[in-house]
Structure formats: structure tokens, C-alpha cells
Amino acid sequence: QGGDTGGGGGGNGPLIAIVSKGFQHQFWQAVKKGAEDEAAAKGARTTFVGPATEKDVEQQVNMLTNELAKSPKALGFAALDSRAAAPLLQQAKSQNIPVVAFDSGVDSDIPVTTVATDNKAAAAEAAKHLAEQIGGQGKVALVVHDQTSLSGKDRRDGFLDWMAKNAPGITVLPPQYGGGDQLESANITKSIIAANPDLKGIYASNEGSAIGVIKGVQESGKQGLTIVGFDSGKAQIDAINSGLMAGAVTQDPVDMGRQLVDAALKAINHEQLPKRIDTAYYWYDKTNINDPKIQAALYQ
Amino acid sequence: MSGVATMTEPLLEVEGVDKSFPGVRALHDMRLELRSGEVLALVGENGAGKSTLMKLLSGIHSADAGHFRLGGEPYQPASPRHALELGISIIHQEFNLVPHLTVAQNIFIGREPRRGRLLLDERKLNADAAELLDRLHLRLDPRAVVGELTVANQQMVEIAKALSYDPRVLIMDEPTAALNDAEVATLHELIRRFVRPGTGVIYISHRMEEIKRIADRVTVIRDGEYIDTLDMATAATPDIIALMVGRAIDTEARPEGVRADREVVLRVEGLRTRDLLKDVSFDLRHGEILGFAGLMGAGRTEVARALVGADKAEAGAVTLHGEPVRIATPADAAKLGIGYLSEDRKRFGLLLDQDVKANIALSALRQFTKAGFVRDCALRAKADRYVGALRIKTPSLDQTAKNLSGGNQQKVVIAKWLAKDCDILIFDEPTRGIDVGAKEEIYQLLRELTGQGKSIIMISSELPEILRMSHRVVVMSEGRVTRVLDADEATQENIMHYATLRPDENPADAAELGLAPEGKAGQS
Amino acid sequence: MTTVKAPTAEPQRTGGVAGAIKSRLQQLLAFASLIVIYAFFSIVSPFFFSYGNFIAILFSTVVIGTLAIGTTFVIITGGIDLSIGTGMALCAVMSGVFIVNSGLPLAVGVPLAILFGGLMGLVNGINVALLKIPPFIATLAMMLVAEGLALVLSHSTPIYFSDSPGYIEISAGNLIPNVPNAVLILAAIAIIAGVLLTKTVLGRYTYSIGSNEEATALSGIDVRRWKVGIYAFAGLFTGLAGVMISARLGSAQPATGMGYELQAIAAVVIGGTSLSGGKGSIIGTLIGALIISVLNNGLQIMSIPQEWQNVILGCVILVAVYTDRIRKREA
Amino acid sequence: MTTVKAPTAEPQRTGGVAGAIKSRLQQLLAFASLIVIYAFFSIVSPFFFSYGNFIAILFSTVVIGTLAIGTTFVIITGGIDLSIGTGMALCAVMSGVFIVNSGLPLAVGVPLAILFGGLMGLVNGINVALLKIPPFIATLAMMLVAEGLALVLSHSTPIYFSDSPGYIEISAGNLIPNVPNAVLILAAIAIIAGVLLTKTVLGRYTYSIGSNEEATALSGIDVRRWKVGIYAFAGLFTGLAGVMISARLGSAQPATGMGYELQAIAAVVIGGTSLSGGKGSIIGTLIGALIISVLNNGLQIMSIPQEWQNVILGCVILVAVYTDRIRKREA
Ligand SMILES: Nc1ncnc2c1ncn2[C@@H]1O[C@H](COP(=O)(O)OP(=O)(O)OP(=O)(O)O)[C@@H](O)[C@H]1O
Numbered sequence A: 001q002g003g004d005t006g007g008g009g010g011g012n013g014p015l016i017a018i019v020s021k022g023f024q025h026q027f028w029q030a031v032k033k034g035a036e037d038e039a040a041a042k043g044a045r046t047t048f049v050g051p052a053t054e055k056d057v058e059q060q061v062n063m064l065t066n067e068l069a070k071s072p073k074a075l076g077f078a079a080l081d082s083r084a085a086a087p088l089l090q091q092a093k094s095q096n097i098p099v100v101a102f103d104s105g106v107d108s109d110i111p112v113t114t115v116a117t118d119n120k121a122a123a124a125e126a127a128k129h130l131a132e133q134i135g136g137q138g139k140v141a142l143v144v145h146d147q148t149s150l151s152g153k154d155r156r157d158g159f160l161d162w163m164a165k166n167a168p169g170i171t172v173l174p175p176q177y178g179g180g181d182q183l184e185s186a187n188i189t190k191s192i193i194a195a196n197p198d199l200k201g202i203y204a205s206n207e208g209s210a211i212g213v214i215k216g217v218q219e220s221g222k223q224g225l226t227i228v229g230f231d232s233g234k235a236q237i238d239a240i241n242s243g244l245m246a247g248a249v250t251q252d253p254v255d256m257g258r259q260l261v262d263a264a265l266k267a268i269n270h271e272q273l274p275k276r277i278d279t280a281y282y283w284y285d286k287t288n289i290n291d292p293k294i295q296a297a298l299y300q
Numbered sequence B: 001m002s003g004v005a006t007m008t009e010p011l012l013e014v015e016g017v018d019k020s021f022p023g024v025r026a027l028h029d030m031r032l033e034l035r036s037g038e039v040l041a042l043v044g045e046n047g048a049g050k051s052t053l054m055k056l057l058s059g060i061h062s063a064d065a066g067h068f069r070l071g072g073e074p075y076q077p078a079s080p081r082h083a084l085e086l087g088i089s090i091i092h093q094e095f096n097l098v099p100h101l102t103v104a105q106n107i108f109i110g111r112e113p114r115r116g117r118l119l120l121d122e123r124k125l126n127a128d129a130a131e132l133l134d135r136l137h138l139r140l141d142p143r144a145v146v147g148e149l150t151v152a153n154q155q156m157v158e159i160a161k162a163l164s165y166d167p168r169v170l171i172m173d174e175p176t177a178a179l180n181d182a183e184v185a186t187l188h189e190l191i192r193r194f195v196r197p198g199t200g201v202i203y204i205s206h207r208m209e210e211i212k213r214i215a216d217r218v219t220v221i222r223d224g225e226y227i228d229t230l231d232m233a234t235a236a237t238p239d240i241i242a243l244m245v246g247r248a249i250d251t252e253a254r255p256e257g258v259r260a261d262r263e264v265v266l267r268v269e270g271l272r273t274r275d276l277l278k279d280v281s282f283d284l285r286h287g288e289i290l291g292f293a294g295l296m297g298a299g300r301t302e303v304a305r306a307l308v309g310a311d312k313a314e315a316g317a318v319t320l321h322g323e324p325v326r327i328a329t330p331a332d333a334a335k336l337g338i339g340y341l342s343e344d345r346k347r348f349g350l351l352l353d354q355d356v357k358a359n360i361a362l363s364a365l366r367q368f369t370k371a372g373f374v375r376d377c378a379l380r381a382k383a384d385r386y387v388g389a390l391r392i393k394t395p396s397l398d399q400t401a402k403n404l405s406g407g408n409q410q411k412v413v414i415a416k417w418l419a420k421d422c423d424i425l426i427f428d429e430p431t432r433g434i435d436v437g438a439k440e441e442i443y444q445l446l447r448e449l450t451g452q453g454k455s456i457i458m459i460s461s462e463l464p465e466i467l468r469m470s471h472r473v474v475v476m477s478e479g480r481v482t483r484v485l486d487a488d489e490a491t492q493e494n495i496m497h498y499a500t501l502r503p504d505e506n507p508a509d510a511a512e513l514g515l516a517p518e519g520k521a522g523q524s
Numbered sequence C, D: 001m002t003t004v005k006a007p008t009a010e011p012q013r014t015g016g017v018a019g020a021i022k023s024r025l026q027q028l029l030a031f032a033s034l035i036v037i038y039a040f041f042s043i044v045s046p047f048f049f050s051y052g053n054f055i056a057i058l059f060s061t062v063v064i065g066t067l068a069i070g071t072t073f074v075i076i077t078g079g080i081d082l083s084i085g086t087g088m089a090l091c092a093v094m095s096g097v098f099i100v101n102s103g104l105p106l107a108v109g110v111p112l113a114i115l116f117g118g119l120m121g122l123v124n125g126i127n128v129a130l131l132k133i134p135p136f137i138a139t140l141a142m143m144l145v146a147e148g149l150a151l152v153l154s155h156s157t158p159i160y161f162s163d164s165p166g167y168i169e170i171s172a173g174n175l176i177p178n179v180p181n182a183v184l185i186l187a188a189i190a191i192i193a194g195v196l197l198t199k200t201v202l203g204r205y206t207y208s209i210g211s212n213e214e215a216t217a218l219s220g221i222d223v224r225r226w227k228v229g230i231y232a233f234a235g236l237f238t239g240l241a242g243v244m245i246s247a248r249l250g251s252a253q254p255a256t257g258m259g260y261e262l263q264a265i266a267a268v269v270i271g272g273t274s275l276s277g278g279k280g281s282i283i284g285t286l287i288g289a290l291i292i293s294v295l296n297n298g299l300q301i302m303s304i305p306q307e308w309q310n311v312i313l314g315c316v317i318l319v320a321v322y323t324d325r326i327r328k329r330e331a
């Protein structure tokens, strides 16, 4: 846990400042936990901040500025918009602060490495499973958490692209955006179901959207829909266990946090790093949910 | 109170009271004695400290020094509620009603009849209010929303509310400022019924005739200090005025006559509004004061508002210096040199939170600008001049308007329009709340303005004022002009005759006005 | 002195029976926008007009509606409460803390969570009425504090009510077949709030303070105490909204709530309550909330691309409020 | 004729100089909270007190500060403008459309984007002043419309200014070494807005309308036209903020803006401007905006856990506004 100083880890170890895309949501909390655990294990300190929503590009830039003012030994950075941060990354470079990108790539050659999941590929995996479950025929809908952030777009486009390429029998409805808000996503889901009595499946692009979709389907009383989700959290895990949800794709955020700190420490020690450190994503459903590898990636 | 109370027993005593506001010493060593069973008038110039004293008595402010006694006991009100509980009820100079609530709800606010602890008994509330209003001979609908009443009726609600507390001492701070003579008479009857051994009234007013009729004694204060108390029976009005202002005042001066052949500067024909006005026509001549007389609600204010475009007119033609003009907003009117000074200074006249100079310069701001920039020195100089000329009592030009006494606020509004230098000025109740001395100054000013060739419409509910100042008098009733009288025909009886014609109800009146049964309103 | 009798000091034009009819007519007219919108969607979309969708719309109105009803009181006093969105999230979390973490029975935990909302309202009221901090600032501060505390107390993790099946029934259960309990609760609190606002001392002083605070104080009413009370009372609705949203979602989501305040206030204002105080009604607020829900639902059902939905929503709100105003002026 | 001499009774003209000094003192005192907060952070954190961080704070104030200055005018008239956040995003997108998509030169595209903000303000003004729609509703509708249009026009994708290096210089360039141009621009518009507000007809009428709209209208001022003008004028600042944020980020972000309106309004109100109109100052607004920036910056530099930052922010704002009020009452 973070503790009151806000620094994960302890003592006077090197400070790794992490600027994430968010902090309130469980995904980011899991990244934070991984980072703090790893830092504690290796005698480093971390700070972890992120803007309130993934739309607050300017707030993230301000946060990055403020973190750099603390002269950390390394910087972990998940860019909402890489180019917006370019001058600051330049500044980090000139201050000899190594930058480790995470979650999604940073469009710049300054980061020493990128610790990330391929969101598009993960979304395609979800699309593949959805298509399989409904037999490659029928109407499906998407409830996406955001239409402008990189993660929102990748998770949408990965799904749409796969469907376009591989599932000619499936009609995809125009994506609807619920802002990741459970309630709004639930209301959207109910409208979609009302307007499309022949709907076969729904894909939700993050935890909040997934909770909303589950609620919406439950409340509408519609049977026989195939729901696939993204990320984890108790609601999705329960829904998968109960059979309401077919399955979901998850990244491994705790691992991402760990790898991030690990890479940062290596960078501080001038060790060589690969250009890209892939953190895994997994499809999980009733059959494999108790697999230890999967369990490690899930958060409740 | 016991039954032994007599006319001479002091009911309320004030001794050695001081009160200062930042930059202003409002009261110094103030004294006052209200006897049981009497009506005591309190007079003094604008800003003399009358309202301040009343605010001390009602627990709104606390005195810096001195003490009060009520019925022989020390009296120290901690809050307005406390004062009410101790038996002192006040009608403030500025309205303290809740505009969105009804008459009944306002009267009994804080004392609503309830069923159980929380539930209101609206039926009983309305019945109680109806009974009270009936007892007071006030013809008001308990369910009417107060914000939609005329100023005069709002005043009646205040009075009903104050009396509903069955107070020992009733304090009225200029209760008649918004009333016409008929209502004043009603009010005075109320007061007479209220005063009996054991109760008393403090009555603040600037209208000397009224004081003469209602008060038993009069206490004069000046510049926050006690001057003298006189018996009304023996005191002569000029003496009271002299004590008040510290000098003699001529209250008889009239404006110069206006010859009938003067150019007509403004002609209004067939003015009509949706709610009230029907075919209002009149004209205004160069250098003339045209009085507008009528009962409350006759529509005089509405004529002015429709004329300057503050309210929408449904029909009507306005000709200015022979040219037809279209006035859709007060801004259009101002551009054409027509200014309107509203009867309700707080709502329609003042920027209460702004300082005196900003208020004075509001209409004429363009005079003090160069390329859009305000020249503050010129503005200050001009404001200073009007503060001097109208003897506005204020510690500085930077004083906030809401801290001025009521009469001085009125003077600020007048100064605003004087600064604008319009050719036609419409004064709606210009001397409301203004002391006798200042009234004379304003009359003087009106005379000077007409001397300079300006034309004035003066709406007033004070007949003496109308009679004294007008060259001609337009009399209105029920939204119609019933007669235009020349100065020599204008007598009290004449005006009241035409002001009380009710052509809509009374066929004989309609016939007298030459109206067809349907009324002229039919034409469009 | 002139002593003339006014022929009859004519009583007022409005008021009385005519006034009552007129004001009722106005309220009916306020429905008009809602009906027009509802009819429009029913015509253009074959899926809109159905019992199921009708209930779906009502269900989606519950949380915003509850917040809006509570905050109507605050707005009628001339105040504003920005803390209701994140405050609701905090109350949801508190509900989780009481029921899930501390294992209190529902019958204790739920009232406690609602009372917690009242407590936040109380603090707002004290800041506004006693410390004289402008409502906007006082409740903005509370909004930030509540946002932070919700995360702190929940460790930024949703609290699930999976082991309290009764809890979820608060929202999704069907005391009456085919009507979710949440809708019943909304109806019930709307009626209660309506009665309180129009028939009780609390309501009377709410209007009175908003209409003229100074005059109310001078009439001997302890305005400060009542204001504190009104804010605290309104806070109960925030608490209830927190319970209802967490019951519906089956979990207390600490980060869900920001932005709800604006929607709730918008519902209140669309419903004809003036932000400057003194005017307003619960039925208006309900209509306002429904207009927003119906528009959201209808536009989605019509599959309008989402970026256009907001554009249309904005324009329709403008037109609805504008025509409402015209009608009122003419009524 | 009245032949009356005034018997010297002229009131004491104190006030004057003393009053001016007093009011200046009050403004200086308003700084106090800011200074106290700044001093506190300087003591507790070794990283806070530095030229670089000072500039960073100013830089982070630019966008909110620009919006807040513009909206100060609207708030002083007694109005409110909720559309400035998403409106800013729309103006940023328009800037991208003009400069990147249509290839207009900077000297044309930038003014056009700013004027576009004025156009939105104009529409708000017309809705408020001519159609008499309450400002909250009118600008809420505009907020939704702008949010949608920003996404539509940008196809929900950031528009990058990579090929317009001069554009980025608007914000990040250094006409004066070590001072970003954005900070200079903020200073310049603050001065211009301050002069306009205090020294010109526009400013005087802004205060008058907010103080008593009806009285101002009856004083012969064309209130409706001025109100339209004031909203349009304030819109220019929204446009400028759009340019500055997109210059700073190097791209027009269509979704970055929602929520900025609340921060800007908070800055204005913390700075002592009353939401009921008639009172306020640009310097106050700047101080309000700086208080928020300094708190955000300082708390983060102290590495306070983020969920606690909001809690502390809320409390400090309360205390700052409260002490400010106490001081004013005593000054
Ligand atoms: N709250 C206040 N702050 C500052 N000065 C005040 C305040 N209230 C009253 N004054 C000043 O105190 C003096 C007395 O005012 P007061 O209202 O008692 O006069 P008044 O005798 O009632 O006059 P009027 O006949 O015009 O109503 C005036 O100079 C006024 O400007």
C-alpha cells in the first residue's frame, strides 16, 4: 500500500516518478500496486499520479512538469498524447532522467523502453471469441469507454478491424460511448437492446463499461446475449463465473507495474534494455479463470 | 399593561443613545419619550437618523451607548424576533416582504398555524389573514402573491403584518410614502383604532399635513441629535420645519405660467397596453410641467413605462417635435432625450451595491468617456456637483448607495437624470420619502429645468404637489385619461371627480366621458 | 388635506381561484415539451414506444432524479450544491463500509448511509449559513473532499454487495411486478418532497429564504438554523442516491459521481426552478429530469452517432426551455 | 421663491483618499492567502521554491486563467457560462481546422479561431439577452453542442500542429528568455481585461447590469445589446484559451475541456467575485486561479497521495475563502 508519504517502497532509495493516465480506476491502482511492490522489494521509492480522466491531456502535462521538478532518478510515463509531452520528455533527457514508457507507446525516441500491452491485439482476441460464440452470424454492439483516448480507440478499432476482416456474417452496430461510467453504460445498453431485438452479442471495452453492460442486460431481462468484456474486477469475474458473461480479455496491470519499476531501475543503472517489454494479455472465461497465471493477472 | 396606564405615563424611553457607522455618526446622545396612548411623530431631514434609531429599537443594530426602557423596564432587544416578543413591531422604510409568497403567508411568516409540528394549515392561515384584513378594513386577497401587488398594497401588507403581532409599540417608518390620500386616510383610521391606553405609535413621515392630523406630539431631530418635542395642538408647521432644517423655508413658490401657444414637444396618441391602458392620449408642451393625477392603479406609472419602452405597448403613436418616433426600449427613449425616473427606487432606480458616483453617472456615462475610456476626474467632479446641489448627505462619493438614508437615495436617482440632461423628463413620484426642505429644493429644481426649456411629466399621488407644481393636470382612472385640466381649472374637487370615474362599471361615467358602451378600446 | 374614498381599493388581479388555475395550467404546459419529445420518438422509432422502454427510461432517471429532488430545496433557497455528485459516491462507499466491511444489517447500514449524506449536507449548511462562505465555494470544496474520501475509504476499489442480496433488491427488486423498486422509491420521495415543499413549514421557509432572506430574518425566523437544516435535509437525498446507485450497480464505485451534480442541477433548472431562488417545484424537477432521460434514451435508440447526440441534446434543451418561457409569458 | 441657504450642514467628506487606501489594502490582503500557501510549500518542500517551479506554476495557470478572466465579465453581469470548457476544445479544433486542414497562415487562422470563440459567446449572449433563456441553461446547451461539434469536426482525433512550428511557439516560445510566451500572454490579457473592466464603458455597464439590470435598462442603457456584447467579448477569451491549450499541447484535443468551466468559475469565485453579480475584479480572479495552481503544484511536489490531494485542496480553499471574508469584514 501507498502509505501516507505517497511513496511506495521506503528509505532513501532512488525515486521513480510515475505519471499514469489515471489513478482512480482499478486498472491504474493495480499498476500502482505492482510498481510499489517491486519498488519495495528493490529498495526504491515511487510516486504515482494521473489525471482524473483520460481526456485531461493538459492536466497530465502539468503533472509531468511537477514530477520533473522533484528531480526523480527515473520517470515512468503513460502518455495520453505523446506529442503533447514532447518538450517535457526533452527536458527529462537533458536532466539525464531516463524515461520508461508504459501502457501504450510514446511516440518519441527518448523512452529507453516501452512496457505495454498491445490493446488492439487484445481487442481482436475479444472479437474473435465473441464471433466464435455467436457462430459468426448476427448483430453485435460495442459499449466503449471513450472515443478520443488511445486506449479507447485501440480497443474499439482492434475489435472493429478484426470483425471487418474475419467475420463477414456479423453486423457491427455503431459504437456507443459511456465514458466508462457504469450507470451511463447500463442505460446505453438498455437502449441498444430495446432498439435491436435481434442483438446477439455485446462487447464492453473496459471494466466500467463491462459492469454497465452486465447491469443493462440483467435489467432488460434479455436472455441469450453473449457478452465479452475487458479488464477484470469482481463484477466481471462474478459474471463470468455465473455464465452471464462469456469471458473477457485482461491485461496484467500488476505485472505492468512491476516490469515498469524493474526497467526503470535497470535504466538508472545504465543496463541495456530491449526496445519493448510486452506485458501479456489473456483471454479468460469459465474454463481457465482459476488458472494461477490468470488469477495473478486479475484484480478483484 | 395594567389598566391604570394613562396618557402621560412613558411607554418607551430612549436616553443618551449613540450610533456610528464607518465615516458617519448617525446618532449622538439621542433622547425620545413615547407616552402611553399617544401617537408620537418623529421628524427630521433625510439622513437625520430616524431610521437608524428605529433599527436600534427593533434589534437590527445595537447601540454604541445609551439605553432604552419599555414600560419602565430596561429594554434590550437582541434580535428582531426578540423585539417582537417584547412588544415592539416595526414597519421599515424599505419593504421587508417575501415577494414570492402570498399576502397571508407573509403576514403570518414565522407563526404559521400548523397541524402537528411540521404540517401547515393553509386554510386556517388564509382564514386568519382574511379575518385580520377584514378587521383592519383592508381589501386585500390573502392569496394574492405579494410580488405582484402594487407598492401601496405591499405597504398595506406590511401594516397588517405588524399589527398582527398585537404590539405595545408600533413604529412606522414613512408608512405613507407610497400611499395616496385615500390610503393614508385608511391607515390613519387603523392607527386611531390601534392606539389605546397601554399602546403607542411612533410615526415617521415627511408629510407635515399628515403629521398634524394624526400625531399628538412631535419630536424633531437634526443631524443625529435631539432638538425638541412639541405638542401638536399648539405647534405650527413652519415652526416644526424650521426646527428640522434649522432655517425658514418658503413652501408656497409656484412655477411660472406656461402659455398655451408653446410648441408641443411630445404627443402621445392612442397608447394601449394589454393589461391596463386604453387609448391614452395627451401632449406635453415646451417648458411645461404636466402633472399626472389619479388613484393608485390608475395607470400613470404604466403610461410612463409604456412611453419609454420599459413595457410593451400594444398600440399608440408617439410624436416628438412633430416627428413620429418609435420607442421600443428605454435606451431608445434616452437617445431621444426622454428620461424616466421610476417610483420604486430600490428595484428600478438604484444600483444598491455601487457607490454614489457610479449611480449618478450611470445614465450620462457617455458624457465622461473618451474613446470608450471613462474619465474619472470629470465624472467625480460632476457627481460632486450634484451631491452639493441636491445636498445629498453622504460621507463621500464612494459610499455605497445602500448605506444612504432613503431620502438621500431618492436624491441620487434624481441626480442621475439631471446629469443626463434630457429634454423631457418623466418623474414618477419624485418626492417620495424626501424631507420638506429637500422637497422645496426639488421643486426649485423643476422650476429651473422648465426655465431652461425642458418639459416635465410629473406623476404624483400628493394632490397638493400636483396642484402647486403643474401647469396642466392629466387625470387618469382605470387606464384612461378622463380629463386634462388647465392650472386654473385644477382643484382638488375637480381632480378627484375625474380620478374616480369608473366608465367600465358605471354607464353614467362612461357617458360623461363620451365612451360608447363597449368603450373606445374596440378600435385598433 | 384631501380625504377622498377610493371607490374600492380593488383587490389583486391574480391570486384566488383564477391564479390557482393559471398556475396549474402552467405546470401542465411544462409537460408539453416532454410529451412532444416523447411523441416524436414514438413516431420515428419503432422500438421507442413500449412498456419496457418506458420503464427503462424511468429507471435511468432514478439517480439523477433523486439528486435533483434534493437539490431543488437548496436551489430554491438561492443556493447551489456542487457536492452532490461526488457526495453520492462517498455515500455509496459509506454504505459499503457499513454493510460489507462492518457487516451491519441492511436495516441499520442503509439508514446510516443516508444519514451520512445528511451529515455532509449539514457541513455544507454550516459553511454556508454560519461561516457565510458562498454556496458555490463551500460545496465545491465539499465536492473535492468527498471525491478524495471516497477513494481513501474504499482504497480506490469498488466495494461489492454480493453477499447482501437484499441490498440489490432495493433497486432492482419488484415489489410491484414489472416495476423496479428504484422507480417506486423515486415516486415515493418525489411525493414526500413535494408535500414537504408545499405543505410544511420547512418548504415555506425554503421559499421564503430564497425569495428574500433578509425579510425572512427580520420576520423573526432563524434563517441560519433553517438553512443549515435545509442543506442537511437535501443531503439525505444525496445519501439515498448513493444507496440507490450502489444497489443498482451491486457495488459502491468510488469514482462514479463527478459530473452528476451538473446533470441534476440542469434537470432542476430545466424544470423551471430559478437559480436565484424563491421559485421552483418538485414536479418541475421531475419533468426536467425526464426530459433529459427521454432525450438520451431516444437518441440512442435512434442510433444517432454519439457525437451528434450531444449537439441535438443541447439544441432540444434550448428549444424546450425557450418555448416553455414563451408559453408562460402568454399563459 | 425658495430663498434658502444651506447652513454649512454639509456632511463630512471623509472617504476619498482614506477609502481608496482602504480598498487597495483589501486587495493586498487578498494576496495573503496566496502568499501564506506559497510560503508554506517553500518551507516544507526543497523542490518547491525555485525559479523553474515558479514558471511552471504560472504556465499551468495559463489556460484556466484565460478562461477565468473572460468569464469574470459574464459572472459580474450576474450570468454564468458553462460552455467555456468544451467551447475551448471546439475553438482548439477550429484552430486546427483553419491552420492544419485548410492550411491558412497563422496570422489568419489564429485570429479566426479566437473570433470563433467570440461567435459562440455571441450565440450565448443572444440566447440569454434576447431570448431570455436563463444563462445556466443557455450555456449548458452550448456546452453540449460544443462538445459534440468538437468531436464531429475533428473526427474524434487530435489535430496535430506538427507542421506549423510557429503555432507551438505561441505558447512555448520565449520572447523573453526563460519565460514562456503563454505566461506573457496571460499577463497581457489580464492587464487589458483589467483596464477594460475598470476604466471603460464596457466595464462600467458590466458592473451596472450585474448590480441591477432593470435599473440599468431604465437608465437608458441598451442592456440587451451590451449583454450580447459582453458574452461575445468573453467568448474571445474562450477562443484564445483554445489557441493556447492547443499550442501548448501541439495538438487540438477535441475532448480536453469538459470540467475546465468549473475550475475557471471556481477561480473567479475564490477571487471574490460574487455569482450574484455586480462585484468582482480581474486581479481577484488571477489570485483565485493562482491559489488553485499553487495548491495543485505544491501538493503534488510534496508527493501527497493523490486521493488525499483533493481532500486537502477542498479544505484549504474553504479556509482561504473564510479567512478572506473575515479580513474583509474587519478591514
Ligand atoms: N448601514 C449603514 N452604513 C453606513 N451608514 C449608514 C448605514 N445606515 C445608515 N447610515 C447613515 O446614517 C445616517 C442616518 O441614516 P437614517 O437612515 O437613519 O436617516 P433617516 O433619518 O431615516 O433619513 P430618511 O428620511 O432619508 O429616511 C445617514 O447619513 C446614513 O447615510
Ligand SMILES: Nc1ncnc2c1ncn2[C@@H]1O[C@H](COP(=O)(O)OP(=O)(O)OP(=O)(O)O)[C@@H](O)[C@H]1O
Pocket (backbone or CB within 6 Å): B148, B149, B150, B151, B152, B180, B276, B294, B295, B296, B297, B298, B299, B300, B301, B302, B303, B343, B461
Ligand atoms: N410589475 C407589475 N406587476 C403586476 N402588476 C402591475 C405591475 N406594475 C403595475 N401593475 C398593475 O398595473 C396597474 C396600474 O399600476 P400603475 O403603477 O401604473 O398605477 P399608478 O397610477 O401609477 O398607481 P401607483 O403607482 O400609485 O400604484 C395596477 O393595478 C397594478 O396592479
Ligand SMILES: [Mg+2]
Pocket (backbone or CB within 6 Å): B050, B051, B052, B093, B173, B405, B406, B407
Ligand atoms: Mg429613513
Ligand SMILES: [Mg+2]
Pocket (backbone or CB within 6 Å): B300, B301, B302, B343, B428, B459
Ligand atoms: Mg405609479
